[in-house]
Amino acid sequence: MSHSRDERRAELVLALVALVSVSVLGLITVFVFKEGLPAFREMGLWQFITGHRWSPSQNAFGIFPMLVGTFMVTLGALAIGMPLGLGCAVYMSEFSGPRSAALLKHMVELMAGIPSVVFGFVGLTVIVPFIRTYLGGPGFSVLASSIVLGFMILPTMVSVSYDALRAVPQAYRDNMLALGATTWQTVRMVVLPSAKSGILAAAILATGRAIGETMAVIMVAGNATAVPESVLDPVRTLTSNIALEMGYSAGLHRQALFATGIVLFVIVTLLNLIARAAIRGGSAK
Amino acid sequence: METYRSQDFGDKAEKIRVEKFNLYYGNFHALKDIDAVIVENAITAVIGPSGCGKSTFLRSINRMNDTVEGVSTTGRILLDGEDIYRPDVDVTWLRSKVGMVFQRPVVFPLSVFDNVACAPRLQGTTDRAELVDIVERSLDAVGLWDQLKHKLKEPALSLSLGDQQKLCIARAISVEPEVILFDEPCSALDPVNTLKIEELMWGLREHYTIVIVTHNMQQAARVSDYTMFMLDGRLIEYGPTSSIFTKPQDPRTEKYITGKLV
Ligand SMILES: Nc1ncnc2c1ncn2[C@@H]1O[C@H](COP(=O)(O)OP(=O)(O)OP(=O)(O)O)[C@@H](O)[C@H]1O
Ligand SMILES: [Mg+2]
Numbered sequence: 001m002s003h004s005r006d007e008r009r010a011e012l013v014l015a016l017v018a019l020v021s022v023s024v025l026g027l028i029t030v031f032v033f034k035e036g037l038p039a040f041r042e043m044g045l046w047q048f049i050t051g052h053r054w055s056p057s058q059n060a061f062g063i064f065p066m067l068v069g070t071f072m073v074t075l076g077a078l079a080i081g082m083p084l085g086l087g088c089a090v091y092m093s094e095f096s097g098p099r100s101a102a103l104l105k106h107m108v109e110l111m112a113g114i115p116s117v118v119f120g121f122v123g124l125t126v127i128v129p130f131i132r133t134y135l136g137g138p139g140f141s142v143l144a145s146s147i148v149l150g151f152m153i154l155p156t157m158v159s160v161s162y163d164a165l166r167a168v169p170q171a172y173r174d175n176m177l178a179l180g181a182t183t184w185q186t187v188r189m190v191v192l193p194s195a196k197s198g199i200l201a202a203a204i205l206a207t208g209r210a211i212g213e214t215m216a217v218i219m220v221a222g223n224a225t226a227v228p229e230s231v232l233d234p235v236r237t238l239t240s241n242i243a244l245e246m247g248y249s250a251g252l253h254r255q256a257l258f259a260t261g262i263v264l265f266v267i268v269t270l271l272n273l274i275a276r277a278a279i280r281g282g283s284a285k
Numbered sequence: 286m287e288t289y290r291s292q293d294f295g296d297k298a299e300k301i302r303v304e305k306f307n308l309y310y311g312n313f314h315a316l317k318d319i320d321a322v323i324v325e326n327a328i329t330a331v332i333g334p335s336g337c338g339k340s341t342f343l344r345s346i347n348r349m350n351d352t353v354e355g356v357s358t359t360g361r362i363l364l365d366g367e368d369i370y371r372p373d374v375d376v377t378w379l380r381s382k383v384g385m386v387f388q389r390p391v392v393f394p395l396s397v398f399d400n401v402a403c404a405p406r407l408q409g410t411t412d413r414a415e416l417v418d419i420v421e422r423s424l425d426a427v428g429l430w431d432q433l434k435h436k437l438k439e440p441a442l443s444l445s446l447g448d449q450q451k452l453c454i455a456r457a458i459s460v461e462p463e464v465i466l467f468d469e470p471c472s473a474l475d476p477v478n479t480l481k482i483e484e485l486m487w488g489l490r491e492h493y494t495i496v497i498v499t500h501n502m503q504q505a506a507r508v509s510d511y512t513m514f515m516l517d518g519r520l521i522e523y524g525p526t527s528s529i530f531t532k533p534q535d536p537r538t539e540k541y542i543t544g545k546l547v
Contacts, residue, residue, distance in 0.1 A: 097354065171391040175453075178349055179404045180381035180460065189403055190393050 036258030076146025085157025140222030164198020447478030
């Protein structure tokens with residue numbers, strides 16, 4: 001009897017906790033939209049998104065350079081992180097023994113726990129000077145940000161695509177091997193095609209992570225509000241824009257930063273929806 | 286005791302010779318001193334209770350046990366007189382000579398065509414016309430060509446289970462192996478499809494050396510020329526199927542085929 005009362009009390013408390021978490025998330029969303037939407041009304045959504053000039057002192061708020069910056073940095077991060085991450089996952093799942101796979105998995109999980117400021121610090125002291133010395137430019141650049149982010153998305157890329165590869169039935173591999181396939185042929189012809197929706201999901205989740213990352217990027221990007229013309233130019237991303245200026249903003253400036261947040265919110269939500277569709281598409285087969 | 290006598294094979298030629306073959310999964314002794322000759326153009330059945338080592342024995346012939354961690358072997362298995370366990374043997378070459386059909390039909394999530402063509406592609410065949418030719422020949426050999434010739438682009442997973450198993454057989458023979466190993470190929474199928482696969486194997490017998498593991502004693506009696514009875518990792522008795530089933534020499538064989546040993 002007291003058993004079922006305990007049970008009911010536990011259920012109530014947990015329901016309350018769930019309700020609080022969900023409503024806080026809801027409130028944040030409402031708050032961001034409430035604060036940011038007036039900026040769209042003030043200067044027009046189109047003007048805000050396509051405007052080339054971001055100059056708070058002159059009330060010019062165009063986020064086009066930051067959109068391009070986010071796009072370039074994210075693409076660069078994927079170009080680095082995807083092949084590395086997928087290669088690592090394929091090695092762990094198909095080539096290494098189960099013991100070294102477990103070890104690698106632990107290391108990747110550890111890597112996920114490294115604070116982003118540490119990545120930024122390493123980028124600042126190693127990658128930025130390297131680029132400045134050997135490739136030219138200020139060093140603070142699209143390239144530096146892409147490299148740092150490329151490594152930061154590795155854990156997501158590795159663990160999600162590793163899970164996708166492990167979900168491929170062992171019987172596929174056995175049948176390929178029994179036909180005289182090498183391990184690499186098995187991977188190329190059957191394992192990767194079977195896991196492709198999971199790998200796509202990994203890439204999309206990694207993209208979301210790359211877009212959202214702020215601290216490390218601020219430290220190595222240079223943060224200039226101009227459209228970068230080469231990968232060696234400094235760049236400012238959408239998240240950096242908010243983090244750098246929120247502290248001292250007021251009025252329209254503050255609303256424009258919230259509006260930047262709305263744009264980010266929409267982009268990341270879309271990516272998550274696509275990732276989920278990709279995962280569903282994979283498991284439906 | 287003597288487990289086979291060469292006169293039992295009549296004029297059939299030796300294809301595989303197993304000599305004092307032992308296999309260990311780590312410390313577990315799964316195959317014990319197996320000696321046997323398997324002949325061409327015949328169907329050899331392997332029967333015995335669950336866990337006696339039938340699959341392990343079959344997988345030794347195409348070295349699929351190599352993919353299991355901690356496996357070690359002693360003794361030899363000769364294919365056309367060549368020891369397949371010599372270190373310089375290329376297992377991918379061996380497996381293209383010795384095909385295998387598994388218990389559950391496993392078709393890849395690809396089209397019917399690609400499911401068959403993937404095997405010759407592994408061997409480096411890229412010429413489209415040649416692949417089309419191979420696919421037609423292989424599907425024809427398993428009796429699927431007329432039914433599927435206009436459906437080559439459809440996903441193979443949409444076929445019935447019985448047809449999927451036939452497709453797996455077509456895939457196995459597409460690279461023109463000399464030996465085909467069947468590990469309980471009908472255990473996932475209904476009686477009608479079981480009979481169809483048995484008929485198919487009987488037809489393939491003319492061109493290949495066939496070894497089939499089965500739990501089904503009627504099946505062994507129906508399709509095989511020779512039968513091996515295994516127990517606890519040992520080959521207990523081996524001879525023409527008719528004599529194994531009518532006058533078994535070993536009391537343990539008799540107990541098993543009369544259903545008193547499971
Ligand atoms: N990968 C493995 N690791 C360790 N032991 C194994 C492994 N595979 C099989 N064995 C053991 O080897 C013995 C023989 O197994 P095998 O699968 O060859 O039997 P089987 O005769 O085919 O049985 P069944 O009729 O159930 O298929 C069993 O005792 C089994 O537990
Ligand atoms: Mg078995």
